[in-house]
Amino acid sequence: MFPTISRFLVCLCICCLFPVAESDDTVDCSTDSRGFNGDTFNVTCPAGCASAITSVWGTGVYTNDSSICRAAIHDGRLTDAGGQVTVYRWPGQDSYLGSYKNGVQTSYHGSWDGSFAFTRDTVWCSTDSTVFDDDPFTFTCKSIFQLYSVTCPAGCSPYQWNRRVWGTGVYRSDSSICRAAIHDGRITDDGGQVTVYRWPGQDSYQGSGQNGIQTSYWESWDGSFAFTRDTVWCSTDSTVFDDDPFTVTCPAGCSDRYSAPVWGTGVYGSDSSICRAAIHDGRITDDGGQMTVYRWPGQDSYQGSTQNDIETYGYSYYYSSFAFTRVCRDSLGMEDETIKDGDITASSYRQSRPPWAARLNGDSAWRPSSPFEGSWIQVDLGQRTTVSGVITQGYGWRYITQCQVRYINHDGTWANVTSPTGHSMG
Incomplete structure (x- = not known):
């Protein structure tokens, strides 16, 4: 709950106790990337770092003061037997997602001014072509729905202070992945593998009791994760989807999200909140749920109304729409x-x-x-x-x-x- 203070204390310890790496590329389990020059360098990690008491923040991309060797094990580049790995310097990120992989638990952190990773082929959203020398060059864009797989151990259900979970369907980024996965019905307390998708921060996270796990409510947070990329947040509209129809799962608590407006009744303007429109149309309740959304042509006008505690607005012509039933292109049966x-x-x-x-x-x-x-x-x-x-x-x-x-x-x-x-x- 206090990542900034914890991080400050750990950083003080590192600065006081661990020297800057020398030109020798053999490092110890606590060495981080800040003592190296250049945008890329090689290090040789010793054996036994998986259980070392050194901090790592991030998944795939790590804060520059994280342990290189433990991050390499977490990322699947090395085993606990050690070995050589190539490290690439990366810019600071807005947030770093914690996760459990390959026997190493990493932590969440907010914005930080420097990072490293074990590949340079992934780019971030603002990257332009001037940073590449090759012609042609290949890269992988970092999706908003970044995904990774983790294997959870058995016995995660019992509550502990470091196993807290905030949210339902979409979880705060510093929640326990394994307990969230049990809560979401992806695994049982016997453990197992689960795929995790990185999500944007939410305005709020709704607590609930499911599958023996009680999660907590939280207000705005700057990062999230979920176990599907079909889940949407309260403000999501239909313009971000390409398929017709498409299926989405709404989180709980969208009724009072007044910052997510809706235009129309029955047929809604395409930039309306899908989840609040679904509540208005009686397809789901404020507890959330899954529904199918159909694209509709633009309407000459949209009628506002109040239904199921959701007020929608009227509007004039808009170029595209959606509804929760198919477009009526045929008669309903009076003729046939x-x-x-x-x-x-x-x-x-x-x-x-x-x-x-x-x-x-x-x-x-x-x-x-x-x-x-x-x-x-x-x-x-x-x-x-x-x-x-x-x-x-x-x-x-x-x-x-x-x-x-x-x-x-x-x-x-x-x-x-x-x-x-x-x-x-x-």
């Missing part, structure tokens, strides 16, 4: 009789003109027995459905010139379909 006769009712009808005769392109029509004004026809779609349009059709020389379209709410009350300005449509 997918909608059955018993699902079509009316306020009244003449014996020869029942409501189920009101099918598109049929050989008859519905006709009320009472005066036309105030008459209604109702179609039960059988399930929650997004309707993107209504087609009316006359019969012979008879046809309507004006109507009103209504729908039933979750609570059983009826409401008019309205424009974004509140005018009834029809």
